[in-house]
Amino acid sequence: MSKILVIAEHLGGKLNSSTARAVSAAIAVKAEAIDVLVLADSVDAIAAEAAKIDGVSRVLTIARAENAHPLAAILAPQIAKAAAGYSHVFVPSTTFGKDVGPRVAALLGVAQVSDVMSVEAAHTFKRPTYAGNAIITVEANPAHTVVATIRSASWPAAATGASSAPIEALSIDAALPTHTRFIELKQGSSDRPDLQSASKVVSGGRGVGSKENFDIIFKFADKIGAAVGASRAAVDAGYVPSDLQVGQTGKIIAPELYMAIGISGAIQHLTGIKDAGTIVAINKDSEAPIFEIADFSLIGDLFKLIPELEQAL
């Protein structure tokens, strides 16, 4: 039987929804125990949130000043020690999990399964390769711990219930390196929903034309309560910062509603949105590839259509 350790991702004292998505993947393994590990300087609030996720058996915490920021070199030795006795270690496939997961796997001397899309059996998974153009089925060696990153867009967040799993402090005897230090995190300050977890996303592409013009995207997104994203072309052109990039090399998302405005639909962008519920495309080029996958297509000038959309709301 499987025992799974899920590594919690958090920021600013709050649990990231990618954690509950990783728990969903753990539930799909039909594990006999699913424990969530919280590593932070101050663990209480995060652990309390994690304890409410349905399916979680226990929340384990390691509170250390060194864990104030998610540095892989510092977290990995603690996770590798905590992994003893578990058949699987699951980490969200976000920049956090992609950074720390392989470091844990290498310390354990095992392979990592990256970007798990589906669980076929306890040691058999599906994952995307070639920018999502080939889905492979991989079998991990059952004799080893499975370290896997869980592709957030493929999994719904496990529900949170009224019940609360027990929270236990772990004491781990791991020597932590001092060779890597956190300096700062520059966050785009925003009251808008988080792009990775928003139920609605409005994205702009090169068709928006300039940084100034991108205001029309932000305003429309605010009107419908959506997060804002962008294509790689828009990011490369300097219209918006890189943390808004949606696509294979940016964020892979699965909102209920995705509106692609002035985005032609390069393959690497489509890879980032193909799990979205409903895709709307607005583009003046009727030949744009985005129309091939959109549920609703509207051909026309975005600067004329967006005000009309706002009117019609």
Next chain:
Amino acid sequence: MKILVGYKRVVDYNVRIQVKPDGSGVVTDGVKLSANPFDDIALEEALRLREKGVATEVIVVGIGPADLTAHLRNGLAMGANRAIHVVTADAVQPLTAARVFLKLVEKEQPELVILGKQAIDDDANQTGQMLAALWDRPQATFASKIEIADGKATVTREVDAGLEVIEAELPAVITTDLRLNEPRFIKLPDIMKAKSKPIDTIEFGSLDVAAHDHLKTTQYAAPTKRSKGVMVKDAAELVAALKQKGLL
């Protein structure tokens, strides 16, 4: 300062990937192969550090079959001082690649190893992190800016929450993100010059690296396609359709 750069050959990013009908892999016969784009960025960054006087030598490393030489020549033409070719006919998984790099690190004693954040074939995004773990040195993944001074690398990383800046003591492993730089094009005279640059050949078997692959790929499949939807005639019809689905 010596810099080791990973230089993997992959199916060119412009190629439309086709899964073989029997699900045994993707079609690679007659398909254009190129340097992994993130590795080109890694090499470019190493060359810039050399041009700034921070580095003295840039070594490109490839792991692959005998015909990988031509690919490594491209890295030399771009500007690397020399190349190391670890020869193996078998595809190498990230943990094995990291173990190979560790052997080369022990031999070459570089102060910096720069790798692409992921290869665009297996999309694993693991080798740099695994090497850093095995080497017990810092890692700075997804770099969009690198500054080297006083035995430290100050690296800006593209993370989901924004831009994170960390400081790593050298030696260290850095993996590149898209916006770190724009790689230079190879010029004809450089291709001529590259012919006289050295390529060290090392048989994979001589490195004493555990080579058993831990993951077994049993099937390749094309992704499920989204079907084409409907064309709406104007903004009002679109809003009505989205309201009907409860999305607005």
